[in-house]
Amino acid sequence: MADPLTVDTPDDPRLHDYTGLTDVDLRRRREPAEGLFIAEGEKVIRRALDAGYAMxxxxxxxxxVDAMRDVIDATPAPVYTVDPGLAERVTGYHVHRGALASMQRKPLPTASDLLRTARRVVIMESVNDHTNIGAIFRxxxxxxxxxxxxxxxCADPLYRRSVKVSMGAVFSVPYARLDVWPKDLAAVREAGFTLLALTPDERAKTLDETAPHRMDRVALMLGAEGEGLSARALRAADEWVRIPMSHGxxxxxxxxxxxxxxxxxTAGRPQA
Known part of the structure; x- marks a missing residue:
């Protein structure tokens, strides 16, 4: 534990992790390659630490500083204080929550690791909007x-916007990437899951008709905003399901x- 260090120049190399946070292409390349992600806001930082991520x-x-004093006292990582104007010059936006942390990523589990113990799985295809990723995880x-x-x-669940929208829920639900799409869906089925493709297609059964809460193991497939699931993904599913709509x-x-x-x-099923 060390006292916070005041930084007064935006190009200080100690702030490298925080530069250009609004440059999505840059952060997509840098963060996984450098093994980091950014947690924004007191609640999210605390949830990342509680989930075992190293700062x-x-x-x-x-x-x-006072609000985060217990975190500062407990971490060996350096803590830098800056005025709001300097923070905006470094990150590229107004940091209205006043607190950012650079966290170390963990190795991702494999899909087979997760499928061994899971009963209710979400599968996302080509969801590239970070807000949608965060909302779905939450x-x-x-x-x-x-x-x-x-x-x-799919977009990175640990990208700053995804983490923020999820309110740290990306730390609560384990996730993995499938290597070959949609071929790897066969391994999900072989693990005993029924693959349900969510689609507005009128040929799909309603969720009430399908009654997924009565199935032993369910994998719910979701597609990107607008395009939905691809034809290949729909063909790979066991059943198509839809949410009935009203008022046009x-x-x-x-x-x-x-x-x-x-x-x-999950309705009517005991929570883990």
């Missing part, structure tokens, strides 16, 4: 889904649809 450093505005955690599997082209609405956005479907999958 690399913390960046605070001065008024947040609903998955809140509604009792056990694990998330991602197609190779054709579909919900993927975050809202996920929450409704997760409830249908």
């Amino acid at each position: 690399r450093s913390m960046l605070l505005s001065a008024k947040w 609903s998955a955690a809140a509604l009792g889904m056990d694990a998330v599997l991602l197609s190779p082209d 609405v054709d579909s919900l956005n993927v975050g809202a649809a996920a929450a409704v479907a997760f409830y249908a999958v």
